[in-house]
Amino acid sequence: MFIPTKNRMGYASSFEDEFVSAFINLCNSKSDIDILELGAGYGLISEKVATSKNRLVVNDISMEHLEDFRNRLPEATAKCVSLAPGSFPNDLSFQNESLNVIFTSRMVHLLSPKNLIKGINLIYKWLKPNGLLILTADTPFLGFIKDFMPTYLKRVKNNHKWPGKIHNLRDYASDRKNELPRQANFLDKETLQKVIGDKFKIIQASYVNRPDFPDDIKLDGRETIGIIAQKVS
Numbered sequence: 001m002f003i004p005t006k007n008r009m010g011y012a013s014s015f016e017d018e019f020v021s022a023f024i025n026l027c028n029s030k031s032d033i034d035i036l037e038l039g040a041g042y043g044l045i046s047e048k049v050a051t052s053k054n055r056l057v058v059n060d061i062s063m064e065h066l067e068d069f070r071n072r073l074p075e076a077t078a079k080c081v082s083l084a085p086g087s088f089p090n091d092l093s094f095q096n097e098s099l100n101v102i103f104t105s106r107m108v109h110l111l112s113p114k115n116l117i118k119g120i121n122l123i124y125k126w127l128k129p130n131g132l133l134i135l136t137a138d139t140p141f142l143g144f145i146k147d148f149m150p151t152y153l154k155r156v157k158n159n160h161k162w163p164g165k166i167h168n169l170r171d172y173a174s175d176r177k178n179e180l181p182r183q184a185n186f187l188d189k190e191t192l193q194k195v196i197g198d199k200f201k202i203i204q205a206s207y208v209n210r211p212d213f214p215d216d217i218k219l220d221g222r223e224t225i226g227i228i229a230q231k232v233s
Contacts, residue, residue, distance in 0.1 A: 013106070014044040015212035019204075019226035023103045023134045024048050033100040036126070038088050039107030043069025050077050057099075059084040059092060089119035094126045101132050106224065109137040109186050113162050116185065116195060124199045127231040133200060134228050136208065140164040140186040141222040143215070145172040156188075164188060175216070189225050200229035 016024065027035055027049035036057045037046045042065050046058045050073055060066050063085040070078055086092050088107070102123050108116055123133055140152045140163070148166060155163035164186030170177035187195075193205050207222040217223065 013212055015210065017136065017208045017210070017224065017226065018206075019134055019136050019208065019228065020045055020105060022228060023101070026101060026132070026134075027054060030054065030100075034098060034128075036084075036094070036099050036102045038092075038102065038104040039110075040069065040105075041065055043072070045103070045105055046081075047072060050081050052076055052080050055080060055082075057082045057084050057094075059086065059088060061085070061087045089115055089122050092122075096125045097128045097131075099126050099131060100128055101134065102127060103133075104135045106136050106138055108135060109139075109164070109184055110181060111185065112183075113165065113185055120195055120199055124231055129231060129233045131231045132228060133196070133231070134226075136224050136226045137187045137192060138184075139188050139207070139222055139225050141188075141207075141219045142186070142217055143219045144176060144217050145169070145186075146219065148172050152186075161191075163191065187225060192225055192227060196227055196229050199231075201232045202227060202229045204228040 031053040034055045035049065036059065038059045040046050040058045040060045043058055046056060046069060050056050058066060058069060058081060066083045066085055070081065070083060073081060084092060108119065111119060127133065140148065145166065152163050162185055166172065166184050166186065169180055169184050170182060173180055189205060189207060193202060196202060205227045208224040208226050209221040210218065210223040213223055
């Protein structure tokens with residue numbers, strides 16, 4: 001399933017790459033833990049970890065998306081799920097060291113560099129000691145922005161801090177402009193590892209092939225980057 005979001009912030013997918021699977025398997029193997037999904041869209045992934053044995057908080061900027069998610073849950077499960085509408089990181093607040101696992105799929109590349117750094121710092125504070133951050137993000141290696149590649153490669157050569165930053169995304173992806181935000185900060189492996197590695201111990205980092213993407217979005221098997229990182233005291 002690969003569908004546009006209602007707020008023109010890209011696309012939601014239920015595809016289980018290795019990082020999504022790691023999140024689902026971890027949550028379903030534990031009990032009495034506190035879980036947060038950021039930027040959950042329609043809650044297609046959260047739906048797979050929503051059980052009565054754990055406490056799940058689901059965030060999205062769109063309350064309409066969150067209501068769609070809640071309405072799909074059985075009543076007994078819904079009682080163990082909290083909705084947290086708002087824009088990450090500026091609209092959200094959780095107690096320090098209150099969460100065991102924080103997950104976000106294909107959302108952080110929509111943040112400005114300033115908000116990305118702020119968000120990673122908040123995630124670190126919210127996680128309990130040894131807590132895990134599992135995330136994926138879209139990269140510059142996308143077919144529908146292939147005309148941006150020369151700019152990206154030049155920035156990499158010049159050691160630009162944010163080589164995947166695009167201020168006019170809809171100009172590059174004119175066929176999908178009605179489904180996309182105006183700007184994005186696409187993240188390659190090196191950039192994302194540096195941002196997260198400043199606070200966390202990185203356990204795993206790798207590119208992810210996306211067979212679920214439409215043909216015009218696919219490029220070379222590096223469409224998404226995934227990271228699992230641990231808060232080490």
